Amino acid sequence: MKIYLGVDVGTTGVKASIFDIDGNLKSQSYVESKLYYPASGLVEQNPEEMLSETMQAIQEAVTSLGDGDIAAMSIDGQMAGLMAIDDKWAPTTHYDSWLDTRCENQVKEMNQYKKDVIRQSGSAPGFFFGPKLLWWKEERPEVYEKTAKFIEPSAYIAGKFAGLDSESAFIDYTFIHFTNLSDNQNKKWSEEICARFDVDIEKLPRIISPLEIIGTLKEAYAKKMNLKPGLPIAAGCGDTAAGLLGAGLVVPGESVDTAGTASVLTFCSSEFRPDAEKETLLSCRSVVDGLWYSLAYINGGGLCIEWFAEEFGYSNMEKKEILDELNETASKVLAGSEGLIFCPHFAGRNFPYEPNLRGSWTGLNWKHKKEHLYRSLLEGIAFEYRHYLNNFQRLYPEVELKKIKIIGGGAKSPLFCQIKADCTHLPYDILSEREFGTLGSALIAAAAIGDIDDLENKVQEINKEFETVTPVEEQVQLYDRFFQEYDETINGLLTLFNKRKEII
Numbered sequence: 001m002k003i004y005l006g007v008d009v010g011t012t013g014v015k016a017s018i019f020d021i022d023g024n025l026k027s028q029s030y031v032e033s034k035l036y037y038p039a040s041g042l043v044e045q046n047p048e049e050m051l052s053e054t055m056q057a058i059q060e061a062v063t064s065l066g067d068g069d070i071a072a073m074s075i076d077g078q079m080a081g082l083m084a085i086d087d088k089w090a091p092t093t094h095y096d097s098w099l100d101t102r103c104e105n106q107v108k109e110m111n112q113y114k115k116d117v118i119r120q121s122g123s124a125p126g127f128f129f130g131p132k133l134l135w136w137k138e139e140r141p142e143v144y145e146k147t148a149k150f151i152e153p154s155a156y157i158a159g160k161f162a163g164l165d166s167e168s169a170f171i172d173y174t175f176i177h178f179t180n181l182s183d184n185q186n187k188k189w190s191e192e193i194c195a196r197f198d199v200d201i202e203k204l205p206r207i208i209s210p211l212e213i214i215g216t217l218k219e220a221y222a223k224k225m226n227l228k229p230g231l232p233i234a235a236g237c238g239d240t241a242a243g244l245l246g247a248g249l250v251v252p253g254e255s256v257d258t259a260g261t262a263s264v265l266t267f268c269s270s271e272f273r274p275d276a277e278k279e280t281l282l283s284c285r286s287v288v289d290g291l292w293y294s295l296a297y298i299n300g301g302g303l304c305i306e307w308f309a310e311e312f313g314y315s316n317m318e319k320k321e322i323l324d325e326l327n328e329t330a331s332k333v334l335a336g337s338e339g340l341i342f343c344p345h346f347a348g349r350n351f352p353y354e355p356n357l358r359g360s361w362t363g364l365n366w367k368h369k370k371e372h373l374y375r376s377l378l379e380g381i382a383f384e385y386r387h388y389l390n391n392f393q394r395l396y397p398e399v400e401l402k403k404i405k406i407i408g409g410g411a412k413s414p415l416f417c418q419i420k421a422d423c424t425h426l427p428y429d430i431l432s433e434r435e436f437g438t439l440g441s442a443l444i445a446a447a448a449i450g451d452i453d454d455l456e457n458k459v460q461e462i463n464k465e466f467e468t469v470t471p472v473e474e475q476v477q478l479y480d481r482f483f484q485e486y487d488e489t490i491n492g493l494l495t496l497f498n499k500r501k502e503i504i
Helices: 047-063 104-111 114-121 129-139 141-146 153-162 191-196 219-225 239-246 301-312 319-330 370-395 414-424 436-448 455-462 473-503
Strands: 002-009 013-020 025-032 069-077 083-085 149-151 170-172 206-208 213-216 232-234 254-259 263-269 282-285 292-298 341-343 360-362 403-407 428-431 466-469
Touching: 002 047, 002 153, 002 239, 002 436, 013 047, 013 436, 025 047, 047 153, 047 219, 069 153, 069 239, 069 436, 083 153, 104 114, 104 129, 114 191, 129 141, 129 149, 149 153, 153 170, 153 213, 153 232, 232 436, 239 254, 239 263, 239 282, 239 436, 239 455, 263 370, 292 301, 292 370, 301 319, 301 370, 319 370, 319 414, 341 370, 341 473, 360 473, 370 414, 370 473, 403 414, 414 428, 414 466, 414 473, 436 455
Parallel strands: 002 069, 069 232, 170 206, 254 403, 403 428
Antiparallel strands: 002 013, 013 025, 083 149, 213 232, 254 263, 263 292, 282 292, 341 360, 428 466
16 A cells, blocks of 8 residues: 655644655654744754654654555655755754744835835745745854855755755745745746845756655655665645645635644635735735735634633633533624624734734623633634625635634634634535644645646545535624724724834
């Protein structure tokens, strides 16, 4: 039986999973990663440690597998940071995490040309690849000078496994919106943007398909991981792209809600339409060439729920028990939480970028209880999703939205799914729980060696089992009104917090 190895090089750990051609999980391992915080706003990882963590995760997954012939592998990973290598593929920098904010001045520098950057790359500048590269160029010119290529950690690890040199350095096209340096529609580096910021295009890797075989596993690494030398290694993709592929987001008009630590809503389409007007949606490439996804997220949306459970729950209860009780009591509260409105932006709003906005409740009175606060929290996240949906319909008025698939921890709450369905007017399909990210990577590996000839059909077949939550018409009408109140409240809070920032 042929099986395929998918690896996710995440922020807090590395996960290695082995699947068969039908998406059945055969073995899995997880190894925690080390993050370093040398000063306020700085978040780093050591590339050599990331390599070791990946090898350990793979070795453990392979060892616990038993029977099976691994036919190919693929690695996905964090999307917005960067690291650098010299001519011989040795690191010249640490991994500058997507959580690291040291390039704030470079973000401001690129934002002078924000509209142009969005139109070409699909994303407004942020703590991403492009501004981070500019930081190294401006603040550490000696490192910039000796660097051959700036790449992502997943490419670094795959390249080490395959014994590549810098001339073969690559980045797959699902990453390039986050570089702020790309001509995304044409899958190339933007000569205009690179010239404007004096970026040497020769230091940027070649842009390739996630399905391209970048090399084969060298014997020295194969022995350490209990794998066969010569194993084909596919380029792989970004972690978000892998998860969306694993969840089957390959049909224009469908959407995926990744209800995790960050509350992410993603829409599929067949055209690149960057949101230069409202700056609300990223425009990104799908693994499937010719498909695109528009994406926005609440930074820490899921963390709001965890925070509430920890601060308002009972100390003698497990978190799951607390959430079950909160969901049960909140389900008895009327839609709209009796006038209570929650702003979920504890760390500022990302889409559009409004960093001074902060979380809050408005409309509190004596009748409100814990369950009202909790339900309004869920509604606040759902209203923000409605904001994303409205902007997608503005960009793609001809696309008929059909449904939203939900994955992640939030999929376990029937109340949360019902609120979101009512707020968005769309049915919510709760997919069977699985490892969507590493599944996407494993399927890329299979497709890269020709074992899957129709990736779109395959991921839809794998995700055909689900439970559907249908919008309730009475609730839909109520939430239309409540959304308008939410939108007005957010605008009022934004004015308040911007003034507070000015005073401070």
